[in-house]
Every structure is written in structure tokens, then in C-alpha cells.
Amino acid sequence: MREIYLSGYNNFVLPFMIGMIFVLSWCVIGAARIILQLTGEDRKKFFLSLINPKIMAKNVRDWFCDCLFHVKLWKRNMLLGYMHSSIAFGWFMLIVIGHIEVFLYTPQRVHQIWYPIFFRYFVAVTDSTMKGSFFFFLMDFFLLVILSGIILAIIKRARSRFFGMRRTTNPSITDLIGLYSLWCIFPLRLLAEGFTADISGGSFLTKSLNMVLHSFLSDQMNMLPTWWAYSIALGVFMCILPFSRYMHIPAEILLIPMRNAGIKVTHARKGYAKLQVYSCPSCGVCIDACPMSTVKANTKDTTVYLNRQIKRYNERRIEEISDKCLLCGKCTAVCPVGVQGDMMRIAQRSVRKYKLAPSYANIDENALLERCNKFVNTSNNTVTSDRNQRVMYFAGCMTSLTPSISKSTAAILQKAGIRFEIMDKDGGICCGRPMFMAGRIAQAKEMIEKNTAIIKASGADTLLLSCPICYKIFKEQYQLEGIEVIHHTEFFDRLIESGKITLNGSDTRYVYHDPCELGRGCGIYEQPRNVVRKAGELVEAEKHGKESICCGGSLGSLTLGFDKRKALTENALANLTIASPDTIVTACPLCRSTFNRYSDIPVKDIAEIVDEATRKKKR
Amino acid sequence: MNIFGFRISPSSAINLDNVDKERFRELCRIEPDAVRCMACGSCSATCPAAGFSGMSVRKVLLYLQRGKEEEAFKLMSNCMLCGKCTMVCPRGINTRHLILSICRIYDKEEKK
Numbered sequence: 001m002r003e004i005y006l007s008g009y010n011n012f013v014l015p016f017m018i019g020m021i022f023v024l025s026w027c028v029i030g031a032a033r034i035i036l037q038l039t040g041e042d043r044k045k046f047f048l049s050l051i052n053p054k055i056m057a058k059n060v061r062d063w064f065c066d067c068l069f070h071v072k073l074w075k076r077n078m079l080l081g082y083m084h085s086s087i088a089f090g091w092f093m094l095i096v097i098g099h100i101e102v103f104l105y106t107p108q109r110v111h112q113i114w115y116p117i118f119f120r121y122f123v124a125v126t127d128s129t130m131k132g133s134f135f136f137f138l139m140d141f142f143l144l145v146i147l148s149g150i151i152l153a154i155i156k157r158a159r160s161r162f163f164g165m166r167r168t169t170n171p172s173i174t175d176l177i178g179l180y181s182l183w184c185i186f187p188l189r190l191l192a193e194g195f196t197a198d199i200s201g202g203s204f205l206t207k208s209l210n211m212v213l214h215s216f217l218s219d220q221m222n223m224l225p226t227w228w229a230y231s232i233a234l235g236v237f238m239c240i241l242p243f244s245r246y247m248h249i250p251a252e253i254l255l256i257p258m259r260n261a262g263i264k265v266t267h268a269r270k271g272y273a274k275l276q277v278y279s280c281p282s283c284g285v286c287i288d289a290c291p292m293s294t295v296k297a298n299t300k301d302t303t304v305y306l307n308r309q310i311k312r313y314n315e316r317r318i319e320e321i322s323d324k325c326l327l328c329g330k331c332t333a334v335c336p337v338g339v340q341g342d343m344m345r346i347a348q349r350s351v352r353k354y355k356l357a358p359s360y361a362n363i364d365e366n367a368l369l370e371r372c373n374k375f376v377n378t379s380n381n382t383v384t385s386d387r388n389q390r391v392m393y394f395a396g397c398m399t400s401l402t403p404s405i406s407k408s409t410a411a412i413l414q415k416a417g418i419r420f421e422i423m424d425k426d427g428g429i430c431c432g433r434p435m436f437m438a439g440r441i442a443q444a445k446e447m448i449e450k451n452t453a454i455i456k457a458s459g460a461d462t463l464l465l466s467c468p469i470c471y472k473i474f475k476e477q478y479q480l481e482g483i484e485v486i487h488h489t490e491f492f493d494r495l496i497e498s499g500k501i502t503l504n505g506s507d508t509r510y511v512y513h514d515p516c517e518l519g520r521g522c523g524i525y526e527q528p529r530n531v532v533r534k535a536g537e538l539v540e541a542e543k544h545g546k547e548s549i550c551c552g553g554s555l556g557s558l559t560l561g562f563d564k565r566k567a568l569t570e571n572a573l574a575n576l577t578i579a580s581p582d583t584i585v586t587a588c589p590l591c592r593s594t595f596n597r598y599s600d601i602p603v604k605d606i607a608e609i610v611d612e613a614t615r616k617k618k619r
Numbered sequence: 620m621n622i623f624g625f626r627i628s629p630s631s632a633i634n635l636d637n638v639d640k641e642r643f644r645e646l647c648r649i650e651p652d653a654v655r656c657m658a659c660g661s662c663s664a665t666c667p668a669a670g671f672s673g674m675s676v677r678k679v680l681l682y683l684q685r686g687k688e689e690e691a692f693k694l695m696s697n698c699m700l701c702g703k704c705t706m707v708c709p710r711g712i713n714t715r716h717l718i719l720s721i722c723r724i725y726d727k728e729e730k731k
Contacts, residue, residue, distance in 0.1 A: 323716075354719070355726035358698050363671050397667055397701040427670045430699035438700055438719060447699060555702045558719065561652075562711030593706065 001105035001123045004199070008106075008122055012228040013114040019238030020113065026242045027250045030278075034254065037271035042263045049261035062256045067249075068092055072336040076285065077164035083156060086149030087182075093142045101135050117234070120193045121227050125201030133203065140203035143193075146186045154183065167293065169284035169304050171245075178244035181237040188230040195223035245282035252337055255279040259338055268347040269310065276339045280307035286331035286341065291550040292324070294571040295564070303331040303341030306348075320559075322348035326568075327437055327556025328516035333546045342556070349439025349558075360429065360446045365453045368428055374421040375459035383459035391420035392460035394474075396467035397430050398589040405589050408611035409466050409488055415614055416500040420464070423454070431470035432477070433517075434555045448477055455480060464491055466607060468518035468588045469555065475522060487518060489528035489587045492610050496534055503613040508536040510609070511581035513572075513595070514548035515588035528587050528606055535613040539579040549575050551586075553594030569598050577601065585609055638686030642724050646683070650720050652712040656680050662704035662714060672697035676704050676714050679721070692727055 035043060049055045065071040068089045074081030098116035102109055106123065109115040115122065152163075160168045171179060193202060194209030202210060213222075241247060255275050265273045282304050292298035301321045309317040322345040331341035375383055375390045383390070391413065395406040406422070413420045432447035455463060455478075463480065465471045466488045474485045495501045510532050518524050525545050532538045543549055552568030573595060576584055584603045586592050595603040647653050656677060663675035674694045682691035695718065704714040 352723075354722040355724070356692060356695065356722040358696050360671075360697060360699075363697065397699075397703050398706075400667075401665065401703060401706055424667075427667050430667060430701040432699075434702050434715075435700045438715070440700070443700075553706075555715070558716050559713070561713050562705075562708075590706075 001101075002126050003106060003109075003122060004124050005122055008109050008112055008115060010118075010121065010224075010227075012224065012231045013118060014231070015228075015235030016114055016117060016231045016238075017235075019235035023238040023241050023250075030242075030251075031254050034271055034275050037267070037274065038263065039266060039271070042261075042266070042271070046258055046261045046263060049257060055257075055260050058260050059257045062260065063253065066256060066337070067252050070336060073283075073285075076334070076336075079152065080156075080163040080165070083149050083152040083163065086145045087153070090142045090146035090149065094139065094146070097135055097138050097142070101139075104135075118227065118231070120196050120200040120202075120206075121223075124199045133201070136201055136203040136206075140205040143186065143190060144205055147190065150183055150186055165284060165288055167284065167287045167299060169282045169287065171282070172308065174240055174244040175246075175282065178237060178240045178246045181233050181240065182246070184233040185230070185237060188226065188233050192223065192226040192230045195226050245280070247278045248281035248337065251275060251278040252281075255338065265340060265343040265347050268351045273344060273347055276344060277307045277310045279337050280304060280339050281337060282308070283336065285334050285336060289330045289334040289547070291326060291328060291330065291552065291568050291572065292560075295567050298324070301325070303335070303339060303344070306341065306344065307339065310344075310348075318348055319352075321345075323558040324560055325556060326516075326550050326552070326554035326560070328550035328554060329520040330516070330547065330550070333520050346437060346439055349437075350441055352439060354440070357440075358443055360443075360450055363429060363450060365450050365457075369454050369457055371426055372421045372423045372454075372458060374419075376457070389418055389462050390460045391418055391462045391464050392423050392455060392458055393420050393464045393466075394423045394428075394431070394455075394470060396424070396465065396470040396589070397434075398469065398593075399466050400424070400427075402589045402593055402605070405466050405592070405605045405607050408605070408607040409464075411611050412492065412495070412501060412607065412614065413464075416495050418500075421458070421460070423458070429454075431467075431473050433469045433473035436473060436477070437556050438558060444473075444477075448473070452478055452480065455483060462486060464488060466587075466589065466605070468515045468521065469590065472517045472521045487522070487524060487587070489518070489524060489531060489606055492531045492606065493527040496531065501610070501614050503531075503534040503610065505534060506536045506613070508583055509539050509579075509581040510536045510583050510585045511539050511541055511576050511579060512544070512606075513541065513551070513576055513584055513586040513591055514544060515586060515591050516548070516550050516554065518587055519548055520546060528585075531606055531610060532585055535609045539581050541576045542578040543575055551588075551591040551594040553590050555590070565594075566598065569594055573599055583609070633685050633687070635685070640686070642688075643683050643686075646720060646724050649724070650713075650717050652710075652717060653680060655710050655712055657710060659709060661707040661709060665703040665707050667701060667703065668697040668699055674698050676712075676717070679718075683721070683725075688725060691721075692725070695721065 038046065068085065070081055070084040070088065073084050098119055101119055102116045156163050190205065190209065193206045194213055197206040197210035258272060258275060263272050265276065267273055284304055286303045287293055287299055290302045293302060301324045306318065306321045309321060325345045327342045327345065329342045393409065399405050410422065429447050429450050431451065432444040435447065436444035460483060462484045463474065464486055465474060468487065471487045496503060512529055512532050514525060529538060541548065549572040550568070551572050552565040581601065583601060584595055584599060585606055586595065586603065587606045589605065592603055592605050658677050660677055663669060663677055666674050668674035672694055674697055679691045679694050682688065698718055700715055700718065702715050708714060
């Protein structure tokens, strides 16, 4: 390779350089601000994770799999995955190979950062560099890959259904400018390199284009405007990048190590929350996933719009969107980047100002403890020794509205011969999760303290819960050392495994509904299914497991009224009954009563079917 | 000193002309549901905080309407926002949001 221009500079690199310097300084300042906004503890955790080889290996893998190959999108839809990964990985390879070329052929130019981008303009091919045809081929190949991705992207704008997306995000004006400039970059690059391919060398794509161009445009002077156009497209894209959804490209690079370091959203707008907002690619996967978007009016209240409004500081809309959400966590489960829509919303709710604050200091936990004191000998304050498990059953508020669940659970425990006590048979303190979801963390913590004191003093070694809402907060926020927190689905599975209860199978077709808080919230999918399989035939809903659809009754939503939830419940029921089951089984008292309201077929809790199946055997 | 063997209870009459209704009007503007309550008492029957502070959404609304705010705050002081009242309300009132709105509008200290 031989250099054509002594200076290695032409004015057309200016738009690119302006964009590049702008975007780089923006990102460096932004990253520094985000790291400074983290709490001291989180910052320490973040820096320590960077020197931990195990976490670092995971970071590198995630950088490649998430940012470049978009593995999560491939799993969702092949075409969607190809479209994203072709542009991301293709562009990455163009940059990498461009740099390799500069290192190999013109090492004296390494410090000029525009050189690898506009390499073909500045060099001419010589006989000795024909070995470089391998790189020329690679460059053309990846350019073709990107162009195919761009064509798919154009098709996707018109027909997103081909890509498995029913609805997509409505792009904002800056998103559109970014989008069009991104679409322009690569065809312009092809054109620019096509013009110079006879001098600088090229491969199947650029060489052939060169032949075509020269057949009617013989003037060499045409090549400068195309290089200008290419540089301007790059410059426009990079200048608009911080204000458009394409900010997710640099933001995700920082998000991945922070996520892997285990940092949580603590502040509503600063630090990790801000990073999540900027990492949102506005892809719109959450729109189709959101159970609320069955009603078209709700599509603008999905996570992607929450992120957009937070960027715009539109407080009225932020409040509206965050209060409406059911907190089912499905957007978090499907998000290809890992934006935690539910956590973000709880954080937004937690900064709200209330003038009145409830307090639970007047509640006497000793009086509550006396009602359920079974395992502690009151005379000498020792735990009654017993080889059996000492199970404390906390039914929870929602279970007390569906007493058949607590009755069945108690009956099963009796059949299995387990010593147990019901903690809140005459009313007790709420677990705190509904208060937590409303964003009033301090009040929730107060309830947590009260309940912790009762449970610890009760001498129980197992806390059994039949409500996933309680289960989630007991698992995450309570500090109950030495006491096992267990959901009744897990407990029944264990009882069946150990042979303490035997289920009499029937030929009833059951469909199991994954409650949001149990499935996505706590990752329990298999145990309830094992139990249902023992009781009858298990069929699956159209969307199940991680993608199960919220029943619509969730306590997470603060503003969604009773009448507005009907459509959501009916949609969830249609999804459940796709395999025409005889009975819907769920493991959440709230889902049970919500479905029961509109379902044509019986809805039962898992405790009820286990109770029935064990009863049959006795006859 | 009860020498007659009976007492006269203090009057429980409320002069609505003296009640500052501004905040209740604001509440009704944000929560139109506040006036849809038919006082059936389902919420009182299910409330887990009723055993601690006598909480009842029905009573709270009644007290606020009559300007007896102190009494209302006392009842609300143990509300756990568990949502049972929302589940049982036959009028479909979103009681959780109603309670949160009361907490936002009314203020203990500002009471004249």
C-alpha cells in the first residue's frame, strides 16, 4: 500500500471528527457522572468487580453476546436477531479490520483517528499489497452484511410483523434523525469506496461498483463529494447520538459491568437508574410483552415510554406511567438490554412526597405472638424440642380473602403429620410488599421489623407462605437467619418427594398459571408443575413460564381501576385456555380470585387440588 | 361529680358551615370515587388494620366529609395498604389510590 497524500488529511474528515470528539467527550463525562452518583458502597462493589477475573470474564462474554450478537433477540425472532447483530457486529468488524489495515500498511498513521475510517481515500494499491486482498474481501463482506441488515431495518419500519413484533415504538424526532443518518452511512460508504476502488483496491462489492460507475461517470472528481457525504452522515449520526435512542450503544457498555457487579436501582433518577434509562434502545419488545397493552390506550405506558419521559423530565407523565404499571416484571424479563422496568417504577414512586405517614409503633407484637405461640414454652422461654419441623404458616392478607386456600393448606399439613401454627388466623400485620410496591419503603420496613420480631420469637424453623406477594418480600427484604422461607408449592413438592403425602392422580386437564411474583419474581417454575403433574394431566398455556401474562389483579398498579382490569384478565384467560384445559391452577390467592371473576372454567389454587387428590386416596 | 345518676354527653353535632371543605373538594377532584362510596362496610369488615387502629375506609371518608380530620388520621395511622378493601369493594373503588391521595392532600400539622 502506498499513500497518495503526504498530509494524510483532507477537509472532509472534519464532520466525522467533530462528531467523534463530541460523542466521546459526552460519553466520558456521562460515565464519570454516573459512577460518581453511585452510593459509596456500590462504587466500591463496581470497582472490585472489575478486578475480579470471574466477573470480568462474564462482562466480556456479555459484551459480545448482548452488544454485538444480540443473542436475546435471536432467541426472540431470528430475523430480528439477524437485523440487529448484522449492523452491530458488522460495523464492529469494519472498525476492527480498518484498524488492522492501518497497522499493517501505514503504521505511521495510527495516531490519526480518522485514518482507518477513510483508509481507502488516502491509499493506493500496489502490486506488493495484493496479499491484502484478504482484508479487502473481509471489508466488502461485512459491508454487505451491514447493508442486508439496513434493508431489513427499512422493511421493519413498514412491516414489523415479519419480525415478530406486533407493535413497535413510535420514534421521536431525534430518533428519526439518528435512524435516517444511520441508514445513510453504509450505502454512502459503499458509494465512496466504489468510486476509489480502482485506485485503492477493493473486492467483489466495491470493485464491481467501480466498474459500473466508471461506465457512465468517468470523471475522478466525483469521488470527493461522496466521501464528504459519507463523513457528514457519520458526523450527523454521532452528534445526534446522545439525544436519541442510539445512546444505548455506549451506555450498554457501562451497564453490563454494573449489572454483573450486582448494583441495584436505589435512586429514582441518578446513578444506575440513569444508566438504565440511557441504555434503553427503544426497541419496543416490552410493548408487546406488557399485559396492559391489550388495551391500546395503555401502549404509551410501557417501559420504553417511561424511559423516554424520564429523559425529558416530563414529571406528569412519569408519575402517570409509573403508577399505572402492574409491576408484573415481564418487561424486565424480555428486555434484551436488562432495563428493570419494575424496579425503575418503584424507585419513581418512592420519591413521591406524602404529608401523612402511617406508623405501626402502636401494634403490640407480643399480643400477636401469643395468638400463635405453639413452639415456645412460655414458662422457661425455650423452644419445645421436637423432631418434626416447626412450621409457621403465614397465610397473608390475600389468602384470608380466599379461605379455601388456607383451609386446604392446613388440611394437607395435618395429613402429612407436620406440626404447624397459623400466624395470622385472627388477623396480623401485612407482609409489607403492597406498601413496598407503592414506593413507601420506610413504612414497609416498619412492618418488616414487626413481623421479623414475631417470627423470630415464635421458635419456628420454617415459614410457610401461600401467597407469592408475601413470599417475594420475605425472601428479599426479611433477615430471618436460620428460618427457611418456603412457598407452599415448593413445600408440597417436597412432601410428595419425601412420600409424606401421596396424590391420587386423575385425568383432569390442568393448566398452570405462573403468578408474576412467584415465577418472574422468585424464579419458581418447576416445583408447582411437578405437583400438578402428580394430580392430573398438565397442559401449558400459550405463553407460560417467564413470559406468563399477569392476571390483571396485581396490587402493583395504583391507578388502574377495577373496570379497566377486565380486558387484561380476559386476555390472560384466553392465553391460559388455549389448550382447552378443565381447570386453571394457580399458586396465588390474588390470581385465583381475579380469574374466578371472569373465567368459564373452575379456577383453583394448587393447595386445593393437592388437598382433593390426597382425599381421594383415603376413600 | 355525678350526683344525678346520669350525664349529658357533649354534643356531637357538627356545624358544616364551619368546616373547611377545601381539601375534601380537592380530594374529590383527584379521586371522583370518593363520593361513590355507598358505606356498605365491606372494607371495614376485611381490613387487617381494623384490629389495631379501627381503620375503615368508609369511616375515613365520612369523617373527612364532615371535617373531622383528626379522627380520620387516627384511623388511617395503621393502614398497611394491603389492598383487601379494593378487592372487596362492590363499587369498584380504588381504595389504595384513594388512601394515598388522602396522604398527599391532608396534613396533620397544617390543621387549624
